[in-house]
Amino acid sequence: MATLKDVARMANVDVSTVSRAINNTSYVHPDTKARILASVKELGYQPNVIAQSLRQGKRHTIGVVVPRLHMTVFAEIMQGIEEEARRLGYATLICNTEDDSKTERECLTRLRNGFVDGIIIAGTGHNGRLLRDIRSSGLTITQILRQQDTTLSSVIVNYENCGYEATKYLESRGCREIGLINGTMKIAPYQERYNGYHRALKELGLSETSAISSSPVNSLEYGYQCALDLLEQNPNLDAIMAAVDVQGIGAMRALKEQGIKVPEQIRLISLTGHIIGGMLETTMTSMEMPAHEMGLKAALMTIRDIESPTEPKTPPQHLVFTSSLVERESS
């Protein structure tokens, strides 16, 4: 790769002049500039972003740390983040943690040491200390979808309300034995969805049936397994709420194998719907969040904070969105 020095030599000027000509950072005589740009072109010069970063202390890059992208709402959020970041001149680096706290720690450690100016994370909840350290070392951190720490900014959904509304909806459709497929309560959204479910049941005078399996939470198998568990726990089950879409898909398969008809015998609803719900053989009713917009907002908040000149950084901001019910065939 050609460097500034090579260009300078070829154009017979100092490297500083080349830098100025390329970045339009101060006036350069048109003739000189022309000569320089010709050399740049001939050598195919490309600035080394690593050197720029080191020098400027800014990398115009944000890191995004998510549990999974595959078949989850994170894929949609990611698109929003990328779109907004691109618009504002930032690149994005994605890291998958598979909801493993050790992997997450590795990702965070790598990102903090110079790769990025800020981090958007849907965390495992196990690296709270590290996250606060990173924050206080000057990087911007925004929590997305999972608010594990109120001292850090966040863009989330009112999950409690989401679980509450879905339960009320099912009851209004005549269901009395409503089961919940959930995830570990250590992760905020799962805890809150459960709270909403619980509150609604109490108000309605209904009793609880819920399941948590041991497979990775965001998997089809998890939903499949949990659905079978629910059926065993409660033979009179007449509705299933799945925390996320993939669980719902797995549950649908389990019901099919048991010869149970959806929605005739059991109504099914996903609490975190995304695009696939409308394209299944039996389309799935779901609570849907404005994922794309949430991504946009998270990117905007993050970049604004990165570029804010105030020190210490601005206080944490919390943006709460609401999911809305999209009725389809499964309920």
Added chain:
Amino acid sequence: MATLKDVARMANVDVSTVSRAINNTSYVHPDTKARILASVKELGYQPNVIAQSLRQGKRHTIGVVVPRLHMTVFAEIMQGIEEEARRLGYATLICNTEDDSKTERECLTRLRNGFVDGIIIAGTGHNGRLLRDIRSSGLTITQILRQQDTTLSSVIVNYENCGYEATKYLESRGCREIGLINGTMKIAPYQERYNGYHRALKELGLSETSAISSSPVNSLEYGYQCALDLLEQNPNLDAIMAAVDVQGIGAMRALKEQGIKVPEQIRLISLTGHIIGGMLETTMTSMEMPAHEMGLKAALMTIRDIESPTEPKTPPQHLVFTSSLVERESS
């Protein structure tokens, strides 16, 4: 963030000694070392990888450029790549292009200028020149799944055979009017799947019915639209081959809406299956590739080449895998 200098000052030694102590790069007196490590701990020192990279000319990072992760086989390949990279001490940065050549160019340009030592790419086919430039500037490039350029290494599947075998299989199940949902022929795998399909039809004396829509190739809508097109083109259609899973899911929905039974009236097969196929209401027969292993191999090839001391780099290597048929309910 604390720097080497801070640690050096605190431990009363030179920065070079700190560097040596931390990296175990030469003997340091145990007492000095202890003092240094104590300071490191107290200051919470973390090396700045940007500075390390600039200095060493190596970043121990590979970039992965893919069209999409969401609901595609790339998600699975990605897991393989990440697993192997991690094992070998490399980090991975993912870039989504959404199969847009402009976005792809931006990603590549950003990555080349210092971010990574090598790139694994499933390309759009529109930046061949840029890729060769990057290659000749010293970065390792490995094509995954899409071999657009034989002068660059690749890890792919024998798509021609895949299309051929699937067609023969459907014929053996009694199908005579076999439709193909494909993607743009400019992308190698689509062209090759078509070739295999075509070859089989010719051998069997059957005629062609195929569809390409205008939505993004990897989308549910695309499959849905194409299925409707196929039905219109050929009222006697008795089988559909979808290039990828999401297309197959969309097609299944279209058939359901038309009141057509799968597999009784139309058999359905996906040429690029992954995990979701086994969890649908009607599980989907598909040709499956060893995606995880392909990811491992791509990462290994890439990192081996990065670390190979020979200059110019080793000649391109091509690894070809074969898909195998997994029979499920849809056929």
Added chain:
DNA sequence: CTGAAAGCGCTTACAG
């Protein structure tokens, strides 16, 4: 065993 110096490729006050 450890320090002083050079340098990775840039940018940016400071002169002139």
Added chain:
DNA sequence: CTGAAAGCGCTTACAG
């Protein structure tokens, strides 16, 4: 309008 110098945070020959 342009050059010379310093410095971002490291690593690594070179001395001693």
